[in-house]
Amino acid sequence: MDDSLDITPSQAESNSQSTKKRVRGPTCLKKLRLKRVRDQKISVEFDQSTGNAKGPNRREFNNYVAFLARSKVSILHEDWDHVEESEKNMIWQTIMHNYDVPNSKFLKKKLISYAGQRWRGFKTQLSSFYIYGKYKDKSPCDKYTFLKKDTWQRFVESRLDPAFQEKRKKAQEVQANNLYPHTLSCGGYQKLEENMMQEKAKKVQEASQLDHSLVIVEPPSPLKRHEKWKRARQKKSGDYINEESRIIAEKIDSLVEQSTQGSFLPLGREDILTVAIGQPEHPGRVRGAGRGVGIRQYFGPPSRNPLSMEDLEVITQKIQEQVTKQLSEQLEHKLKADLSQQFQQQVRQELASLGLLQQNTNIEPAPHSPIHVSTKGNDATPDPLVEDNHTNIRDQCELYVDVDPPRLVAIGKVYNLGSTIHHKTIEDDNVRVVVEEVRDAEARVPLPTDEVHTVGQAPNQFIQWPRRLVKSMSAKAVVESSKDAPHKRLEPQLDPLERLLIIVSKIRKDHVQLPWDPDVLSKPSTMPFYIYRRDIFRLCMGSEMPNISIMQLWLMYLHNLCTDKGNAHIYGFMDPQSIQSVGNNATEVQGYLQSRLHESKKQCYLAPYLHSDHWQLLIICPKQNVVVLLCSLHKKTINREMKTTVDLAMDEYQRLVGSQSRSRRKKPTWILPRCQTQTEGYECGYYVMKQMLTVVTVDIVDSWKKIFNSSGPFPEEDIADIQQRWAAFLLQISNL
Structure with missing residues (x-):
């Protein structure tokens, strides 16, 4: 031998x-x-x-x-x-x-x-x-x-x-000097985690036996490293090995409670265990993670320039001053352009009131589209906007539908952001509008789209509206106010992105707290959600890659959009923070994925995935056993570890829903369509946001390669539309 x-x-x-x-x-x-x-x-x-x-x-x-x-x-x-x-x-x-x-x-x-x-x-x-x-x-x-x-x-x-x-x-x-020695055997944290998961599975099984309505037993949730750290320092009796370990365990319990209440927010390497111990991780290993897990593998690379809160405050102040200066210059330029027309109109009105100029108050409608005049209050004929095909009305306007007589159905604003909306050219007789106040929710819009058919479906979306059915409310306001205050300075109306930027530049808080919708990402409603001021600046400027917080708010917007469209039963969303490799191990990611697949039971799940400073979009279709990968850099594969994790989660999902035996179950089919290519290094996040918007608005559930078959870049108007929607949604759900 x-x-x-x-x-x-x-x-x-x-x-x-x-x-x-x-x-x-x-x-x-x-x-x-x-x-x-x-x-x-x-x-x-x-x-x-x-x-x-x-x-x-x-x-x-x-x-x-x-x-x-x-x-x-x-x-x-x-x-x-x-x-x-x-x-x-x-x-x-x-x-x-x-x-x-x-x-x-x-x-x-x-x-x-x-x-x-x-x-x-x-x-x-x-x-x-x-x-x-x-x-x-x-x-x-x-x-x-x-x-x-x-x-x-x-x-x-x-x-x-x-x-x-x-x-x-x-x-x-x-x-x-080791104040917190563990009691683990040579099996280490790996063996401890197996034992703890078996205990959790046993408790779940016992609970299912008490509640016979639970036909399918869900897998236990993955363990956090602070949970394993505590157990590794406990005796069989449950007592801690020494007083120092007991004190840290109490701090951990307190931080867990604070995190559920929203008073403590674990961020990156400053998680619950690190804060409780009060010492950063030592290079080469991660406490409570086990053998083979390095600090960069667990948390990701550190910030290149770690800043203190004082440094961050100074930088934020400089950004605020710079943004305020730029906005002031832009607003002054816009104000001069708007006031030049308004001043001419005021002069004409003053001369007419003195009898020095015959004012023509009756504007004839276009001959090819007659509108009958009515004197019944809000049914008055709208003034067609025919003076300039490139008019950009930032103040409010009345939106009418073409009936006899024309009827006011909404209050909105007109935006001149380009010549296309959702890849469709805006005709010269139409304008881009956003409905802000609905007067008749059941009324059909003059130019319906795939997602907007009635006025009630139109708020917070860009749609086309016939120019002749749009009446500017500023002209009426000028006429009524000219007698009392003929020289009053008229402020131009700003779009959501501009309003948000001005508001954020004035507030002193470093973040905005928002409520979680538990239906979106399976997070408890009591858990706070923070959008930091620097992140808002990042999106408004549009020159940096969106981070996870920006993407999470976008998923909340898409969920609301799906609810309004009536297709929320089709689309679900995966939390990018819970599936990224930084801060999560493969077991935790797999547990989150299979829990979402099993609990929410959607047809398609949109999962924006951040890896190595690049956003990709995973579209997981569990019932079809299909996974779609959209990458704006046309990478043909995803991170190998993530692919394996998704495959295992899909396999476990098939088992939970009673599919065939494991030997007969097939691995998911991965589809890699040809999609739009980014032109700048930071645009990948915006491309993922646009791709998700396209999926939910067009109701895409299959034929991925036929629909995503263009390799050209997205128009700048599409990226601007994403920014405007994001800003409008934040203003809508926050107290800004």
């Missing part, structure tokens, strides 16, 4: 007398030996993000790697870095020889690192027990047959050397 299979203890150890106290001996791995006799490799699963083994064979596999490390690598090496690469490669080849393991560089690096960890632990165990501990009068060579007597003698001499004694003393002093 070759050396790689020599994994059984000595015969002397196995034939020890029964009178001896039974203790845990070296790893035997009889199951592995039996499999090898049959020339079969044992299969083992791995977490693709950490490289840790998982599944039913996890424990045996980890023990085997530990055995190879201590039996194939001499304990005389000073540290793992001094071990020859040939020895490490031999460990890797032996692992692949006995286990069905993918031959990947990533997995090799992780497993060799784990072997080094267990090798160092073995050396520490030998020193603690056989040199300084209770077995110092015995030799470990009887227990570990691969350990030679001369090797052991040299190891003892190296450990008794004064230089090592000094090194050991310093290490003990460092360990003494």
